[in-house]
Amino acid sequence: MSDSSVLRIYITGTPGTGKTIIAKNLSYNLDLDFLEINDLIIEEGLYLGYDIDRDTLIVDDELLTQNLFKKLKANKKICISSGMVLLGLPIDYIIILHTSISILRKRLESRDYSNEKIESNLEAEIMNILFYEFSEFYPQDIMFEIQNDDRNIEDTCNEIISIIGKHHLRVSK
Ligand SMILES: Nc1ncnc2c1ncn2[C@@H]1O[C@H](COP(=O)(O)OP(=O)(O)OP(=O)(O)O)[C@@H](O)[C@H]1O
Numbered sequence: 310m311s312d313s314s315v316l317r318i319y320i321t322g323t324p325g326t327g328k329t330i331i332a333k334n335l336s337y338n339l340d341l342d343f344l345e346i347n348d349l350i351i352e353e354g355l356y357l358g359y360d361i362d363r364d365t366l367i368v369d370d371e372l373l374t375q376n377l378f379k380k381l382k383a384n385k386k387i388c389i390s391s392g393m394v395l396l397g398l399p400i401d402y403i404i405i406l407h408t409s410i411s412i413l414r415k416r417l418e419s420r421d422y423s424n425e426k427i428e429s430n431l432e433a434e435i436m437n438i439l440f441y442e443f444s445e446f447y448p449q450d451i452m453f454e455i456q457n458d459d460r461n462i463e464d465t466c467n468e469i470i471s472i473i474g475k476h477h478l479r480v481s482k
């Protein structure tokens with residue numbers, strides 16, 4: 310990916326790893342549009358219903374993927390924040406955020422989550438499930454794992470910007 314007018318970044322990670330805060334900051338620093346997938350789902354009604362037991366919307370994955378595909382084709386400078394594994398999208402970089410378990414536990418405990426939900430999220434982080442699910446479809450050379458513990462937000466963003474910069478140099482040689 311050597312065209313500097315194209316930069317579509319997908320920021321993902323287990324809940325609480327900092328997707329939203331990092332994606333917003335990165336969008337500001339790189340002059341990209343920011344897109345929060347959860348907001349898009351609600352605003353455009355891309356759900357089938359509500360799962361009371363899991364306290365979550367039942368997303369229409371197919372409709373969401375179609376909608377996003379069109380958005381990414383039309384808008385080539387965009388930074389997306391989502392914990393969902395969506396396949397087949399024209400994305401240039403997938404950034405998987407990680408947070409140490411003790412810190413992540415504290416972040417999740419400050420939310421109105423059940424113990425069960427906290428433990429299942431921590432387990433997903435320990436097992437690095439998102440990495441394996443994304444790597445089933447996307448090439449690993451566009452996937453980067455970044456540690457986002459309690460640190461300056463700018464430091465995490467600069468690490469991402471530096472990786473993207475190096476990658477640009479590598480592919481445009
Ligand atoms: N580098 C950091 N240093 C300190 N606190 C951070 C850092 N990154 C994120 N946080 C804090 O962690 C919490 C979770 O961040 P955020 O809401 O961005 O996560 P998320 O991955 O988008 O979560 P969700 O999946 O629920 O949307 C927030 O309170 C945020 O301020």
Ligand SMILES: [Mg+2]
Binds near residue numbers: 328
């Ligand atoms: Mg978020």
